[in-house]
Amino acid sequence: MRLSTVILPVRAWRQGGRDEWLRAEQLGFHAAYTYDHLSWRTFRDGPWYGAVPTLTAAAAATERLRLGTLVTSPNFRHPVTLAKDLISLDDVSGGRITLGIGAGGTGFDATAMGQEAWTPRERAERFAEFVPLLDRLLTEDSVTYEGTFYSAVEARNIPGCVQRPRLPFAVAATGPRGLRLAAEHGQSWVTTGDPKLFETGTPEESREAIRGQMAKLAKACADVGREASAIDKILLTGFTPDRDRPLRSLDAFVDFAGRHFELGFDEIVVHSPIPDSDFAADQAVFEQIATEGLAQLGG
Template identity: 50%
Template sequence: MRIGVLLLPTDPWRQSLALAQRIEEMGYDHLWTYDHLSWRRYREQPWHAAIPWLTGIAAGTHRIRLGTMVSSPNFRHPVTLAKEAMTLDHISDGRLTLGIGAGGIGFDATVLGGEVLAPGERAARLDEFVGTVDELLREPATSRRGDFYTVDEARMIPGCVQRPRLPLAVAAGGPRTMKTVIAYADAWITEGDPEKIRANAARLDESGRRIDRILLADNGADRPLASVDAFVDLVGRYQELGFTDLVFHHPRPDDPVWTDDPAMVERIATEVLPKLG
């Protein structure tokens, strides 16, 4: 199983870059950040844009894969997101995975003056969004008209470094969004209720699609950074469900949720990663 770390784009830049470089040095496989305009309890705190933030990380690292966790149709358009992702794929020498989700009901949902969509509408919008991004990143020119997006002769030249396009990792937690994963995704992102995860893993099994499965570990009952044993136990449980990747939040002394000892990140790197490789 590959292990990744999620960093919030909230700290001073030099601090963020130094931490990302250290995470790469420790041998972690991938590094992610949230793609929001503002987020939950950090709404009144510094919060940087995900794509420029990842661009800076790409320029300062060499090996580690990078990704959005996850880009949202709440404030993104497929054409501009695809163009930015294609460019970042070049800057990173083909190290980008584009994570995409349906968009929640928080601050980002109304910041551009729109209304919060019902769950079914968000699922339908996600399907069209991902399908449009998929086509844009595969083709030099794209035109299409849907229920949510119109694309008129969009150019995506020179195309991605990764072929036929950079990987799309789609977040899904229910039957409708899992259909989008099965149709388009190179990886499935999930979190939360283990029983729902198990049911969706079974749907993916039944589809016959063999794609990566990425667990975003929360800090609820599992508390993966409580100890090395807790982390190893979580990895083992999700390996049994066919998961290929696990991502955890880097601890933050100023956060009420991710309160574990930051030294655990080093311990996992030295005591666990070599055994997973």
Template identity: 50%
Template sequence: MRHGVVVLPEQRWSRAREQWVRAEEFGFDHAWTYDQLMWRWLRDEPWFGAVPTLAAAAEATSTLTVGTMVATPTYRHPVTLAKDVMTLEDIAGGRFICGLGAGAGGLDDRVVDPTAYSPRQRADRFAEFVELLDELLTRRSTTYTGTHYDVREVPMHPGCLGAPRVSFAIAATGPRGMRLAARHADLWVTAGRPGDFDARPYEETLPEIKEQLARLDEACERSGRDPATLRRLLLTGAMVGGTLDSVEAYRDAVGRFGELGVTDFVVHWPRPSFPYRGSVRVLERIARDVLTVRSEEQP
């Protein structure tokens, strides 16, 4: 099991730097931040940009993999995002994962583009978004014509450090999104039941995560991919709750979701108030009693 943490981009870097450095010191494998213009519950609170935050986090750490959770077509264009991704991966020395999602029609959408997209239109746009981004990051020059994107001879030099490109983590719970993940992703991402922002006890979410994992296996098999080659990341906190209540709860949740097939377990850095309210002291104890022990047991 790999362990990760989401750090909200809400602090000035003079304070935020400590969180990212501590995430590495705690023994987390990866750390993420939300690629949003604003966050649903924190619209009137401080909120900084994901790309410069991740660039600074990569410079401040040496082993921690950093990533977007998640970049969407809402206000990202594949061409400019590809350039940012290539640059972030270079700054991080390869320690970068590009998290991608279709977008949920939230506040960002209404600010940037008030057009109301149907679920099908959103899925169509996301499919082109992923396919074009894949081509941009694997080719020296890309020409692409689709319904949503039309680009001509876009150069991408010098390209990604990793072959054939930086890793993709694709968030998806529907059949079409899962097929995209099966074709293009190194990690599949779920946060639980889509659209449900009532954080239920993690024990109650086990059946639905199990069902999602089964459908992901089917999507891989239909795409001709060995399901074992696709990592499965569970993002807890918004819909899957209780995982940071104590060291025991964390250890139990990791074990039970791991038995289902989850390979990457992600929590949020605890905040003093809603959302993701919790205690950093619990995180410190998890680092000492779970993450450090795990590292010592690895060969």
């Protein structure tokens, strides 16, 4: 069992940003992730920094903490340039990068570069092309590819990743095509639960929906000849009906995490508190959970 955190890129590096990543390492989190967006929801009109430069700075400032995106999407990324950034990040960090990757959505990222927001079908089709191409770019010295949405012409990526054969992918998916990609290319699978239950569902309904997602992942793995146990399962908290429960108290976290570990999760991810936001929480409780939560669970 692992406990990790998400640090949203809303603090300037010299005004608390650096300290937050260092504190995550000091508290003993397995990993610290950040969102890869151009802007996001209620934070749109405030500070929001880029994921790759932030992770590069965090890699230089920390020593043991795993780092990564949760998640990157094709909305404003291209596999060729993203691969070069990831190889550089893996080098700076000494092999501590995980790429969380998903199909993207209809938020601000979807139109910021002047395009129309893609339909769910087009997002799925782009994702199905994006992930295998990125896999090749991170494992082969030179890649040429001509696809429907993405191309590469003798794209060079020497010397490749520090982690071999490449850095791990944590694939966020709930639909059949995404789960197939997780089964084929993922070292981990990420879920936030069932978004349809966020407003009106119950915690019990949420866990049952997640159980169903895991069954679909297992089937996708079986279809490609892979054991589902070979893929780590990651829960990004904050988007289930009991979204604020994990950070209410140590006891509340232990209850929430225990119920989800029973479903088969290997890693629970909680948000680092941000005052006056949807992620507001008591910093002292957050730190107590970081230092005592897994011990209370027996992990």
